[in-house]
Amino acid sequence: MSSLFGEAGESCLVVVNEEGQHSLWPQVTAPPVGWRPVYGPAGRARCLAYVEEHWTDMRPLGLVARLAGEAAATERRAG
Numbered sequence: 001m002s003s004l005f006g007e008a009g010e011s012c013l014v015v016v017n018e019e020g021q022h023s024l025w026p027q028v029t030a031p032p033v034g035w036r037p038v039y040g041p042a043g044r045a046r047c048l049a050y051v052e053e054h055w056t057d058m059r060p061l062g063l064v065a066r067l068a069g070e071a072a073a074t075e076r077r078a079g
Contacts, residue, residue, distance in 0.1 A: 011041035014050050019060035022051045 011027040015035040025031050027041040039050045057064065 009043065012044055012047050013037045013040035014047050019062055020055070020057075021060060022055040024048070024051070 012024045013027055015023050015025045015031045016038045017035050024047050031037060040047055
């Protein structure tokens with residue numbers, strides 16, 4: 001069985017979905033529906049470095065927004 005990513009030295013992209021989640025994707029294959037490229041093509045190591053620098057909060061954006069809304073509502077009730 002061959003890997004989706006082929007050889008280790010092949011170029012890849014960093015793709016992001018609407019929830020802000022990042023993934024590496026091979027340059028030779030179109031990203032899945034709902035994902036858009038934000039970096040690359042570049043080598044795997046450079047793509048991983050990009051992800052580590054830019055995806056610092058692993059929580060989906062919808063969860064972050066919901067928690068922020070709940071915190072604001074709690075502050076208004078307490079305030």
